[in-house]
Every structure is written in C-alpha cells, then in structure tokens.
Amino acid sequence: MAEVPAMSHDPSYDLKIPVIGHDFLRAGEAASRIKKVLQALNLPPQVIRRASISAYEAEMNIIIHAYRGQLALKVTPDALTLVAEDEGPGIQDIDLAMQEGYSTAPDEIREMGFGAGMGLPNIKKSADKLTITSTVGQGTRLEIVIRIS
C-alpha cells in the first residue's frame, strides 16, 4: 500500500483548511467554507453540490476516525481537486471500507447521525475520480477530482 506523504504544502492549492479530530462543534465548517468558495467562483450547481458533499464526508471522516488533518482545494478551468489528508489510524482494508454500510463508528457517533457507512461510497458517487491511499498507524489520504464542464 502506498505511503502517505507528509501533509502537502503544494502552493498550487488555493485553499487549505485544518480539521481537528473529534471537534464536533466545528464539524462541517471546512466543507461549508469550500462550498462558499465554489459558489463565489460561479461553478455549475451540480459541481458545487458534488464537491460540497465530498468535502463534508471527507471532513467528517477526519473528525470521526482520525486525529488531525486538512482539506485542500485546487480549482483549474477543467477540474477541481479536493485532497483530504490526515494523521490517524489509517484504513486496513480499503475495499471493505468502500462498501456501502460498512462502518466501525461507535454508538455515540451513530447517535450524532453518522456511522451509516455511506461516506466513502457517497464520495465515490460524487467524484469523477477518487484515489485513496492509507497506511495503518499513520494516516489516510483521499484525492477527489470533479470535472468542470
């Protein structure tokens, strides 16, 4: 399985937002900021919708499952790329994690409305391309590409 690179400091990313594990009070703020940026860029509504859903699910996964991480957004005329990286336990079996309904979230997370095991499948459906790399004991990186046009 591919190594997780250190948190990217690629300057071509227009926006980077830190996300803190278990910070449920601010959960959703990063995705909300990304949505506002995409709206300001006047992207097609379906692109904004798909990107916002992906960003929100990725942000919640960091908050629920990892220790800390960030969302980064890059927009070019052809596509937008969202990268969600975290330091956390990593994902042992990515194919299993991708299955609808598979979740290791504990009951208290489910009481908050998460843990359906639908986040990664939702991202997959919303994205034109999803690449997941993860190292157990280190962290997880999602690269989500959505074409604009």
Added chain:
Amino acid sequence: MRLSEIVKILQAEVLVPADMERDVLTACGADLMSDVLTFSKERTLLLTGLTTPQVVRTAEIIDLAGIVFVRGKRPGPEVLELARAQGLPLMLTRFPMYESCGLLFQAGLGGCMLGRGAGHEP
C-alpha cells in the same frame, strides 16, 4: 407543497421561521446524515429525530428546504442560532417519524425516489 401547509398538516410549531410560502418538492425521513446526502434532491424537506448541529450543517451542504424535528424532540439554542444564520426554516411536530411521513405523503408530498425509479442517479 408550501411550508405553511406542512406546518398545518403536522400541527407543527415553527422554531425558526423563513418564507413559509416557499415550495417544497420532496421529503425524506432519516436519522443518518450520509443517508440524507445520498437521497436528497433539490428543495427537499428533511424529517428527522436528530437534533444535533450536524443536521443543520448537512442542510447547508445540500441546500435543504427545511427541517422538521419529529416526536417533539426540541433542538438546543445553538441549533436554532445556526439555522437562523442560514435562513433555514425549522419546525417541530409531536407526531413520530412514521406518522409525520405518512401524513405528508397522504397529502401529496412525494419521496426522494419517486419519479425516477429505484435507480442510482444522483
């Protein structure tokens, strides 16, 4: 169906008002946010038993038309505050989930999957 009609049918209390003549096209009932993100179409009303701020965040992400809290579960002030800031109408009904959905469905408000089969299109 207008929000004002929904309030009447569910004998609901309006917790955060907005334009109550606003039209809602479909509704869905869910307690898991990822389900909401999968099923919802435009101008969708959410019925839920969950009262965490995450419900309002989810509404913001997919532009829900409003939220009805079922079986009398009242959200805290921070939830109302968040909704007010977004102009998102919140309602509270004493009917439980099944009855609430049934009443709206009977009155003609279709579900998220109606009219597009049981396919997998977003």
